[in-house]
Amino acid sequence: MTVYAGQGDPRRSLTLLWGAPEEVRTGRSGPKPGLSVDAIVSAGIAVADADGMAALSMRAVGERLGRTAMALYTYVPGKAELLDLMHDRALAELPGGATAFDDWRAAVTNWAEQLYDCYLRHPWMLQVSQARPVLGPAELAAMERLLTALQPAALSPERLRGAVAALWQFVRGTAAATADARGAAAATGIADEDWWAARSARLAELAPDFPERFPLLTALQSATGGAPEDSGREVFRTGLAVLLDGVAAGAPGQGARDRAPDMAADTTPDSPDTA
Amino acid sequence: MTVYAGQGDPRRSLTLLWGAPEEVRTGRSGPKPGLSVDAIVSAGIAVADADGMAALSMRAVGERLGRTAMALYTYVPGKAELLDLMHDRALAELPGGATAFDDWRAAVTNWAEQLYDCYLRHPWMLQVSQARPVLGPAELAAMERLLTALQPAALSPERLRGAVAALWQFVRGTAAATADARGAAAATGIADEDWWAARSARLAELAPDFPERFPLLTALQSATGGAPEDSGREVFRTGLAVLLDGVAAGAPGQGARDRAPDMAADTTPDSPDTA
DNA sequence: GAGGATACTTTACGCCATAAGGAGATCTGG
DNA sequence: CCAGATCTCCTTATGGCGTAAAGTATCCTC
Numbered sequence: 001m002t003v004y005a006g007q008g009d010p011r012r013s014l015t016l017l018w019g020a021p022e023e024v025r026t027g028r029s030g031p032k033p034g035l036s037v038d039a040i041v042s043a044g045i046a047v048a049d050a051d052g053m054a055a056l057s058m059r060a061v062g063e064r065l066g067r068t069a070m071a072l073y074t075y076v077p078g079k080a081e082l083l084d085l086m087h088d089r090a091l092a093e094l095p096g097g098a099t100a101f102d103d104w105r106a107a108v109t110n111w112a113e114q115l116y117d118c119y120l121r122h123p124w125m126l127q128v129s130q131a132r133p134v135l136g137p138a139e140l141a142a143m144e145r146l147l148t149a150l151q152p153a154a155l156s157p158e159r160l161r162g163a164v165a166a167l168w169q170f171v172r173g174t175a176a177a178t179a180d181a182r183g184a185a186a187a188t189g190i191a192d193e194d195w196w197a198a199r200s201a202r203l204a205e206l207a208p209d210f211p212e213r214f215p216l217l218t219a220l221q222s223a224t225g226g227a228p229e230d231s232g233r234e235v236f237r238t239g240l241a242v243l244l245d246g247v248a249a250g251a252p253g254q255g256a257r258d259r260a261p262d263m264a265a266d267t268t269p270d271s272p273d274t275a
Numbered sequence: 276m277t278v279y280a281g282q283g284d285p286r287r288s289l290t291l292l293w294g295a296p297e298e299v300r301t302g303r304s305g306p307k308p309g310l311s312v313d314a315i316v317s318a319g320i321a322v323a324d325a326d327g328m329a330a331l332s333m334r335a336v337g338e339r340l341g342r343t344a345m346a347l348y349t350y351v352p353g354k355a356e357l358l359d360l361m362h363d364r365a366l367a368e369l370p371g372g373a374t375a376f377d378d379w380r381a382a383v384t385n386w387a388e389q390l391y392d393c394y395l396r397h398p399w400m401l402q403v404s405q406a407r408p409v410l411g412p413a414e415l416a417a418m419e420r421l422l423t424a425l426q427p428a429a430l431s432p433e434r435l436r437g438a439v440a441a442l443w444q445f446v447r448g449t450a451a452a453t454a455d456a457r458g459a460a461a462a463t464g465i466a467d468e469d470w471w472a473a474r475s476a477r478l479a480e481l482a483p484d485f486p487e488r489f490p491l492l493t494a495l496q497s498a499t500g501g502a503p504e505d506s507g508r509e510v511f512r513t514g515l516a517v518l519l520d521g522v523a524a525g526a527p528g529q530g531a532r533d534r535a536p537d538m539a540a541d542t543t544p545d546s547p548d549t550a
Numbered sequence: 551g552a553g554g555a556t557a558c559t560t561t562a563c564g565c566c567a568t569a570a571g572g573a574g575a576t577c578t579g580g
Numbered sequence: 581c582c583a584g585a586t587c588t589c590c591t592t593a594t595g596g597c598g599t600a601a602a603g604t605a606t607c608c609t610c
Contacts, residue, residue, distance in 0.1 A: 015481065018478070018481035018482050019481070127404075129402075129451070129455065135474075135478065137482070137488075140488075140489055140492060141488075141489070143489075143492060144488075144489045144490075144491055144492050147491035147492060147495065148491060151491065157495055157498035157499045158499060158509070158513045159513055159516075159517060160495060161495065161499055161510050161513065161514075162510055162511075162512070162513030162514030162515070162516065162517050163514065163517050165445070165448065165449055165452070165510050165511075165514045166441070166445045166514040166515075166517055166518055168448070169444050169445050169447070169448025169449065170440070170441045170444050170445060170448075172444070172448060173440065173443070173444025173445075173447060173448060174440055174444065176404070177440070180404065199410075203293070203410065206290065206293035206294070207293050207412070213412075213415075213416075213419075214415055214416070214418075214419045215419075216419055216422035216423060216426065217415060217418060217419050217422060220422065220432055220435060220436065223432035224432045224433060224436055234433070235436050235437055235440050236437075236440075237437070238433045238434055238436065238437030239436075239437030239438065239440045239441040240437070240441075241434075241437065241521075242434060242437050242438050242441055242518070242521040242522060242524075242525060243441055243517070243518060243521050244521065245520065245521035245522075245524035245525060246516075246517040246518050246519065246520035246521025246522070246524065247517055247520075247521070248521075248524070249517075249520035249521065249523070249524055250517060250520060
């Protein structure tokens, strides 16, 4: 399932992403443009938000704007580039202010939760190729904000790069898991939790030797009461705590002191989650 | 860009994934099947490996087997389910033996590198929806192996789940970044390193205020001599080290002692990478 | 040898992105 | 005020896709 098609020309995307916000259009002949790149991007996001990535077609976007599919090609080179623009626009939702936090753990946690929520608001973003080289301004701004949050940890450049990659990918991955469980639940009309139960039951039926083949998986499942790879803010939170402990371990000087102050306390099983 | 289409029916996929390896086909009438699910999956992988996900069509797979596209539907419910099978089959390449390592860091590192390499061998896997709920035997086996490797760390169940999610998503994410850079480089005929340089140059041209807008990003870029979100085993290695430090921080008892023994030494900039 | 199940084919449908070319609006230079 | 250029948007067409429907040939069981 879930294919993604070819990339757009990164040159075109880059130009559109970074292009002058107010193109100097003095003395243009021809009829006045009834649309704009911005309007098309907004319409695309609206379609994708409402009906999912599969429903995002040039026709659908055009229709939402009262035009034909081909009208969009006056503004945008193609669908791939439109997706690049949509992706960056959605990331631009992230709050940009330099929020001051006492410690960098809280700052990074805040950053991660904002990104996580943004992905869940726009699940189609998770279908856009990660880490593809078309870097938009909003994406870079988000990365800059992460670097700002991490600055007090004073990591070495190499370690900083590793931490940034690990954090971003972790947020994206856990958001994808959650979004997917949600989507499946919504599609089948089953409640979130029941869905995993149904899947487990079916698995047990098909592979009766499951507990012997996967003893640790079975143990983990029964210990935490859910599917191991699944969803949920809880996995997000505890995973993030693990990650941040790793970052702290690389912070010079403070070493052992800065590690897991109260973030690790989140991992106690009695925490009231889904907040 | 890079869309992925709708999911396959998970029930059908599950049945095929876990179905009896030797279907009891006593007394079947009709002509003998000239194909098999396995052969179709192999052909699909061959097509995707050779020409990429975009080239993977039912027609192409059928052609490789000397059949029409429709012939495949005798064996497989549809393309989505075929992709599920391909994905799990590719994961089955991972070595399964219980390799004994002295410490769990080495064991997990080994696990991660194997997964990373598998993704790079089959970049199309990264286009298959991550964390979607169709869990195949090979995927679960890989997870079980990770749990085995992590066992000496003796993490709490919650923390273990977080660590598993973080590790898997990290490997996948960094592999995606590397695969994408490779793909772009291959498509344009530019060498891997020059490619990032070209992109940076173009960015600098489009956004002349780049250094002021993204000071930390600029600093990191010049400190490590590359794009921050990019590719490469180096980021993979150092990021993994950060992650493992976090895991170590959650290991009870040993606490400070077990953290970053020699894995962190990998983060020194003079290491000969791309091994 | 008849009848039915099965493998595979041909054809067709409705999507998709988008190339090509045309119609009408709106500007500039005369 | 009027070319002619230019630009938006349309209609049409092309070649792909996944797959539904129906036909044909093959092979088994009875």
